Amino acid sequence: MKHKRENAGDMIMRYSGYIAFAVIIVFFVIKAPIFLRYSNLVNILAQSAVLGICGFGLTGIFIGGGDDVIRGGTDLSITLNMAVAGAIIAVMAGGGKPLWLAFVTAVLVSITIEAVNAYTIVKLKMVPLLSTICMMYLLQGVERIITNNVVVPANHKALAFISNTAILGIPVIAWIFVVVAIVMYVLFNVCSYGNKVSASGGSELAAKASGINVSLMVASTYLIGGVMASVSAFLMVARLSSYTPGAGDLQLFDVMLVSYLGAVFSRRYRPNIPGTFIAALFIGVLTNGFTLINVPSYWVYAIKGALILVTVSITTIQKRRVE
Template identity: 35%
Template sequence: MSEISQSVAATHHAKPIARADRTGQWLQMGALLIIIAVLAVFALLSPIFLTLGNLGNVLQQTIVTGTLAFGLTLVLIGGGSHSVTGGIDLSVAANLGLCGAVFATQISQGSSIGSAVLLALFTGAALGLLNAFAVVWLRILPLLATLTTMNIAIGLEMVLTQNSTVPVSGPLFDLLLGNGPLNLPWLAWAFAALALFFGLLVHFTRFGLRLQAVGSHPIAARAQGLSVAFYLSASYVLCGVAAGIASLASVSLLSGSSPGANDNLLIVIASVLLGVIFSRRLIPTIGGTLISALFLSLIANGFQLINVSSYWINGVEGVLILLVVSLTALLRQRQQRRKVRV
């Protein structure tokens, strides 16, 4: 009788899981159909939209926001999905601006490329460590902690650059902006390499799997001997390093450091939240973030090609964030109710 009871219980428990999987599959299919439809419309309205040259340009332009989104994905994975107490880093775009200012300033003052790169990466990691200290040890809500460090980063950037552009030039920057294999820009290839690196780190290494365990079930992870504080702190530091890497690409694309890097924050958050749709468990993944970042970049590119004002882009991003957050919240509530019934 005990075996029969266990079998029946397992069957009932499998039903809500199967329903959740089916819901996730329908959601993913719907999202993919929407993406295909939007791209088809742009392709019809602009004959150069799907050309290799234009797609390479989109990849090149996505490296900045995409790399920031990869870093933010790590924070959301490690901190959990709770809308208030879960992981978030509002300072990631401002960190980009600060790192870019440090890098460009060092180059303009005659420092070597190597030392300037290391200092930019160190700056990003330092701000990430400050976030980790505020969130993990001081136990300040991530929203408030990273909002504070965002303002610190913006202030330091303005002091360093006097709120003006710091131009840079050189053969290295010309090389990065040039074309590589398949006539695609080297920055496009760099973005592909970064996506592969973060994907392997999060989904195929012990660190990434443990980070997911810490974010999904922190109590169980702590019971298994995992240091929740360490993995959560590491996610913020790595997010800061990602901002440092993105700043190198940004300086190359803009030929210097320019104010206003924090304007990238909305599209970065939209990329991560929209990417949740492509996970059956409705959690952030590197693959989902990559698809979303490219989709948003293609929307911006499509608007430019058909001469639609870029001001519409922020509105589209805001609507997407609202829809995704509302939809995922409803689906999670349905999943929780089904678990309670079982």
């Protein structure tokens, strides 16, 4: 059987994400030579950690829930989950409680939040989009209650160490980002668990016929999302030495962007962990580069919106060709 030979247009579409990334980097190198300084590059890696780790959680949910526009996997409350976890860590650590206790408490709360999401979606059969929007608004109120709607300082030696220390010239936060990326890659791309989650998201009927507990697989992705939300919250508080109310609202757009954009860095044009890692760096490069050349923030938002439009268009066209 002869395989259809790819033409130049197909090649460009297939590697469009990498081409765009390379063009953006060249542009910033020309406009701001300091962009390529080692200190700036590792700073981009560290700045991308919070966004990328939370994006891993959402990507797992996308993989397990499938890409149906209405009933597919999604979680619009994940950054508000991160916000509540960040508020808990800041209040407890700033109040003199052990940092490990603050982090464990945040993790348990985040997992509980996602367990509620999973229950409403898997057991009550609510549409994920609607269910997680309801949770999002609920968590906005919880966040304000915890913080009294004021900035909460979190001065703690361990947080300062994580924020300011470098190992082999790379910030600790960046190392945590890389380690979490590797763990999530192994979980979703190497372990049998990842195959079961992908099968559940690809075809529920086929997965059930293969003996896969689809409900359990889908629910587990939300619980993992909760863990990722709490880890990203911990790093956010460490970087800022405080927590600012409303941080979750600001992060939602970017987390959704990196999770969708990751599909461009995949041969199958579907959300994936390596793609999300690259997409987080891509957005980190954009934010950092535009700051260096003093581009107004509203242009950055416009460009990110255009990226989502282009990403959805490319993945839709390419998936039709693949399928």
